[in-house]
Amino acid sequence: MTMDYKPAIHFNDVSYSIEDNQILRSITGSFPEGKITTLVGPSGAGKTTLLKLCNGLLSPQKGEIFIKGKKISDFEPVELRRKVGMALQSAPMIGGTVYENLALPMELSGDKLGKEEAESLLQDVGLEAKFLERKITDLSGGQRQKVSIARTLVNKPEILLLDEITSSLARTSLKEVEELIALINRKFGTTIIWITHNLQQALDIGDYTWVMMDGEVVETGESGLLRAPVNDRVKSFVQGGAE
Amino acid sequence: MTYLTLSITLIFVVIPLVLSKTLNLGLERDTIIATIRSIIQLLLVGFILKFVFDSESLLYIFLMVTLMIVAATHNARNKGASIQGITWKLAATFVFVEVLTQGILIGLNITPPTAQYIIPISGMVIGNSMVLSILFLNRFTAEVESHQDETELILSLGGTPKQAIHRQLINSIKASMIPTIESQKTVGLVQLPGMMSGQIIAGADPIQAVQFQLLIMFLLLTTAAVTSVMLGFMSYPTLFNQRMQVIQRS
Numbered sequence: 001m002t003m004d005y006k007p008a009i010h011f012n013d014v015s016y017s018i019e020d021n022q023i024l025r026s027i028t029g030s031f032p033e034g035k036i037t038t039l040v041g042p043s044g045a046g047k048t049t050l051l052k053l054c055n056g057l058l059s060p061q062k063g064e065i066f067i068k069g070k071k072i073s074d075f076e077p078v079e080l081r082r083k084v085g086m087a088l089q090s091a092p093m094i095g096g097t098v099y100e101n102l103a104l105p106m107e108l109s110g111d112k113l114g115k116e117e118a119e120s121l122l123q124d125v126g127l128e129a130k131f132l133e134r135k136i137t138d139l140s141g142g143q144r145q146k147v148s149i150a151r152t153l154v155n156k157p158e159i160l161l162l163d164e165i166t167s168s169l170a171r172t173s174l175k176e177v178e179e180l181i182a183l184i185n186r187k188f189g190t191t192i193i194w195i196t197h198n199l200q201q202a203l204d205i206g207d208y209t210w211v212m213m214d215g216e217v218v219e220t221g222e223s224g225l226l227r228a229p230v231n232d233r234v235k236s237f238v239q240g241g242a243e
Numbered sequence: 244m245t246y247l248t249l250s251i252t253l254i255f256v257v258i259p260l261v262l263s264k265t266l267n268l269g270l271e272r273d274t275i276i277a278t279i280r281s282i283i284q285l286l287l288v289g290f291i292l293k294f295v296f297d298s299e300s301l302l303y304i305f306l307m308v309t310l311m312i313v314a315a316t317h318n319a320r321n322k323g324a325s326i327q328g329i330t331w332k333l334a335a336t337f338v339f340v341e342v343l344t345q346g347i348l349i350g351l352n353i354t355p356p357t358a359q360y361i362i363p364i365s366g367m368v369i370g371n372s373m374v375l376s377i378l379f380l381n382r383f384t385a386e387v388e389s390h391q392d393e394t395e396l397i398l399s400l401g402g403t404p405k406q407a408i409h410r411q412l413i414n415s416i417k418a419s420m421i422p423t424i425e426s427q428k429t430v431g432l433v434q435l436p437g438m439m440s441g442q443i444i445a446g447a448d449p450i451q452a453v454q455f456q457l458l459i460m461f462l463l464l465t466t467a468a469v470t471s472v473m474l475g476f477m478s479y480p481t482l483f484n485q486r487m488q489v490i491q492r493s
């Protein structure tokens with residue numbers, strides 16, 4: 001990866017396994033600060049696992065991860081997870097209403113989320129204010145994803161990890177969310193790492209791209225690499241998997 | 244009752260055996276095993292109790308209660324295998340419940356410190372505590388499993404393990420206590436509690452029997468609450484590590 005930028009996150013020979021099952025192998029590389037890096041690869045490649053390592057939901061058995069130059073193991077877990085926010089792949093919800101879900105990050109630290117603030121968050125992700133009192137169980141898959149994104153933004157993370165956040169969104173909503181993330185990136189200089197299975201999206205929104213396969217990072221560079229990959233496996237992945 | 248009349252009561256075992264045979268229920272073997280075991284176990288307990296009561300020795304009372312706790316622990320621990328150190332957590336819970344209830348009963352002079360009171364009451368308390376812990380562990384394991392993503396969500400947003408598991412913990416504690424509370428709401432309306440019936444048959448004054456039954460029921464409320472709360476708060480930390488992560492298993 002180009003070294004023109006300071007890394008927001010740096011992986012140094014990181015391996016992760018669950019018991020005998022090796023899931024990530026010797027990952028080395030950086031995610032540049034203030035940029036959008038897209039993360040693509042076939043199902044089961046280890047993309048979600050890699051993001052969970054970045055916000056401390058998992059720790060590697062081998063190697064070291066640095067967040068803005070500081071060893072990840074030197075962070076307090078709670079501090080790390082607020083600084084490096086993650087929108088999880090399945091957009092999980094606690095029960096109750098949309099408001100209760102949006103207020104969750106504040107509640108966990110003993111604070112309250114104002115109603116107006118909650119409404120403006122909803123607006124940011126393209127949901128009307130009336131959704132605030134909706135029951136979570138009454139939401140569509142796409143609406144859940146939007147609530148999940150809004151909730152991740154409540155902590156105002158410096159680094160934002162997004163795991164397939166647009167997979168259930170219709171075309172227009174997808175564009176709205178892409179624009180929102182690009183805006184957050186430009187306005188606050190937030191570093192974005194975005195897993196997507198939509199290669200066109202990876203190309204459109206990414207400054208940089210990592211391609212992962214079988215627990216390894218096989219190609220990294222400016223997102224344009226997806227148009228002309230060097231690695232043969234990446235080539236066939238890009239041809240076969242493009243949507 | 245003489246041993247002769249007791250043996251005539253075996254008629255009540257023959258009836259289900261005949262039914263099982265004619266309807267092909269396949270329960271003959273289990274019925275016979277259950278009958279033989281109950282005869283041997285209860286007679287044995289009867290003789291031991293007689294011996295302990297006659298000796299009036301605190302040491303024997305202590306040994307009996309210890310035996311109850313060991314048996315209850317052994318029985319309950321198979322249900323919570325996925326929780327680390329469950330054997331000691333169960334044993335600690337039973338010991339605590341026993342000490343707490345007997346401490347109050349004897350300390351406040353509610354019951355005298357004799358084998359006649361300590362042993363049957365301990366049996367009921369420890370037995371109920373055992374059932375409660377099995378209920379609790381079953382429910383907790385299921386809750387944790389089915390709400391894994393919620394736990395992960397709360398941790399990912401910067402919540403602590405306690406916050407991440409709070410809802411599952413409270414749900415399991417509540418669910419395991421509900422049968423105890425519910426059964427007390429209807430007590431006496433449909434059936435008389437076993438202990439009270441036994442006392443009345445043995446010739447005790449019904450009002451006296453009721454008073455004792457009330458004492459036991461209140462005792463079992465405490466037992467239920469203390470058991471599930473204590474077990475719950477000792478169990479949940481074993482699901483997480485020092486880095487506030489869910490311990491991963493393949």
Ligand SMILES: Nc1ncnc2c1ncn2[C@@H]1O[C@H](COP(=O)(O)OP(=O)(O)OP(=O)(O)O)[C@@H](O)[C@H]1O
Binds near residue numbers: 042046049
């Ligand atoms: N808790 C776990 N126990 C066992 N195996 C796991 C666990 N979590 C992940 N894995 C395995 O690790 C591998 C990588 O999983 P991961 O979820 O990181 O893939 P992914 O690239 O995000 O896939 P997808 O695109 O389908 O989301 C998979 O083979 C998966 O089965």
Ligand SMILES: [Mg+2]
Binds near residue numbers: 047048049089163
């Ligand atoms: Mg994934």
